[in-house]
Amino acid sequence: MLRRSVCWMLARHTFFLSAISNRPVQFLIGLILLLLLYANISSSTQYRQQITTQNYYRELVRNHWEEMPDKHPHRMAHYGYIAFRSIDPLSLFDRGIDNYAGNAIFLEAHKQNTVNFSEAGLSTGLLRFGEITQSMVLQLLVPLLMFFIGFGAIAADRENGTLKILFSQGTSWKELLLGKSLGLWLIGILFLLVGMLLLVGTSLFIPELEMNSDWWVRVLVLLLLYSIYFWIIAAITSWVSASSKSAKLALVSLIGIWLLMGIILPRAIQSGASWVFPAPSKIHFDSMVEQELIKKGDSHDPNDPYYKALKDSVLRAHNVSTIEELPFNYSGFQMKEGERISTELYNKQMAVLMGIYKKQNNLSSLTGWVNPFVPIRLCSMSFAGTDFSSYTRFQEEAESYRYRLAQQMNDWQIQYISNKKPTPGEKGPAISRDFWKVFPEFTYPSTSWKQGLNEAGYSVLMLLAWFLFSLWLLIFRSQKLNAL
């Protein structure tokens, strides 16, 4: 039998008496609110700077592309394109790995370049201390405050004897724990709502930021997930407070949990994961791709058996004896084949590398079953569109665009460029600049809530498991607690 009125009374008591009307706590609440505000201001400044710069250069790159004069298609393939990683509007809330991901990549024929200019690469070592974002404040600092407020929620009552009085008046353990947790949870919710209001408010004032329905869905999902998270934190707090002998011990345990689970373990595990599953360096990776390529056939080598055989078979099929007699541009044809093969091999090696990275990441996300700070971090990044997959998605999209660009140019070369070499003094072969406009701009869709869910599915599950576990703990395990 659970009396709601009793729960509410206890919750109100916890919320107003031990939190809102307590001086040092008022100070801490003010401090965290200030940090939320600071996070909001600095994220939005950074977002606006980045988005303005990016939009400017994206347009510039496109204009330059379309304004290129008549050219040989292969020149255009080397002129290439510059792709920019789009920044999710919700990076205002959770920057995730954004600062560690490169922002621009030069796409050209034959060569897969790296995504360069990550904020981390341009940063002083300071960035490695972390950064202040709304998500960081909500994930780490608000729980700490809840621990500070709630450590004595039950332990202090026990120490000063009020617990006995409460029980003698007919309150049950269930009511007590649920009520106190509810009160603590409301404190978390207070910050959550302030944070979300700030987020919506700031987003409204950024003209470049589109708040479409998908944006709203993701914000609501984040709101829901963080509410669950704060419930778990509140439940842990009151449980630890109820099962500790003294308030001091409860405080020490809670601080210990926070330090270990919130700060130290996530770093240690991810760092350890890259130790357990070592990834190759760039030089190693490049030479592996090169080795494979040599095995398959080197298009640079005029006597390479693979390309010699290819040439012979093409000549035979068209019943001619020299390349000049072919009805299409042979060097374009050979480059097309070379591009196909090198891209295939590169993608194969890339898949291996991504496999290693995923193993590293899975090992650390697995700890979410024992560490409640982990699932929320992962969900939050995924729904904010700033997680690992949002980055790899950009890489894949950029690579596939690069491939399409190179092959389109090869196709045009095959079709429109003559096999005959120009005589000295003659202008080199070229195709009309009208072709350039036909080739579309590089765009890719931003993270949708469905993708977020797809990526976060597992961590959402862990979060829900923690939620159910906390309920079970408070409702069914509480009878075993000691009132004295």
Place this chain on the structure above:
Amino acid sequence: MWKLCIKNFVRTSVAQVGISAVLIAGIISLLIGRQHLVKQQEAVKQTMVAQNEHINRNKEFFSAELGLLFYYLKFSLVNELDPINGLSIGQRDVNPSIQSVTIRNLENQRYDTDLYNPNVLHAGNLDLSFVLLYLFPLLIIASCYSVLSADQEAGTWNMTRVQARKPAALLWKSIVIRMGFMFSLFFVLIGLAFVLLPLSINYRILLFVGTGMAYLLFWFGLCAFIISLNKNSSTNAMLLLSCWILLAIILPAAVNNYLTSRYPVPEALSTMVEQREAYHEKWDMEKTPTLKAFYKVYPEYEKYGYPQENFSWLWYYAMQHLGDEESKEQSASFMNKLAKREAAARSISFFIPTLHTQHQFNSLAKAGLENHLLFLKQTANFHESLRKQVYPLIFENRQVDEVNWKALSVQKFEENQHNDWVPVFLPFLVFILGLFGISWKRLHSMV
């Protein structure tokens, strides 16, 4: 009396559990540091082998035309690792320690990154500098926060005060014992570092150890100050923990947010775009102005004249180089902006011991932004010296064996900045003397 105090401390669970936990974390951090060093050294070795193979293979294919051969050939410059990097990985996991460049335009290659898992970078490294910066202070806090208050709360303090000749000295004794343990732990880890990593005793490592010790002393000073406020244990713990959160998490992050938005670097993208435009537009321009501009930079090549045929390597490499020339302004202001970021971080860090310590560690480990900027600069020099060796050979259409291949092997860059010890210790000295001075006065007047 000393013996009793030591016994007293050793029996606490903080001493036993805390010290062993930090010891284990320290050992793991050294192993991670070692793996980092090994990975980097392997990469360097592999670079040497790969560069040789790469050159030999391409020599076979393109021996007829040096211009074409050098179009493909890549030459590497290695940013030498200091073994101290195993103690403080710094930015060496984000920024590449090896640059491989062709003699084509530089700006298109200079900023290429290494391959990495962004999640790992985001989580941060568990290196010894992390153990020192984050975990040691926690251990110090845990062992010191109740030095006076625990006795007061247990009711034994009044008795001690009456019986001891100098009760304040007793408190200092307790603090000194804790210092002894923490410093021993620190030295055990440094000793292990010498076993696990290829470290040798030199000025830099001494400075590293000195910085670490000064940082630990700073935290003891802070603890002594909080103890001297004479509050109860819970308040002490809360106050010290708040200091830790402020110094290790909030302030550094806030400063970082400030620097990022104060010094944005759109120059990165403008360099990238400008360099590409400047080079590619030359393909559709008259050859003479291009060559003229090239000879303006390198008058010594003007003797090669103004060839007008459809394609010549002279013209090609002139176009490539003009890409760099014409984006020089953007590139310089890009570097300038980064240097400004570094300078701002440097000056702010004097006032925040955690930042100061990390900055020192990174700079001693040659793993900070400063080192990276020097390396980028050196890459430009390396690229230029390569080009100057090869240009005449290409322009004169020499044979492959006329190239001095030995001179084109992997080169190394070693940062030789001298780290002055005065600016390292001065900020610490101010903090340490201030904190200990105030707490000395307070404790003596109190008891």
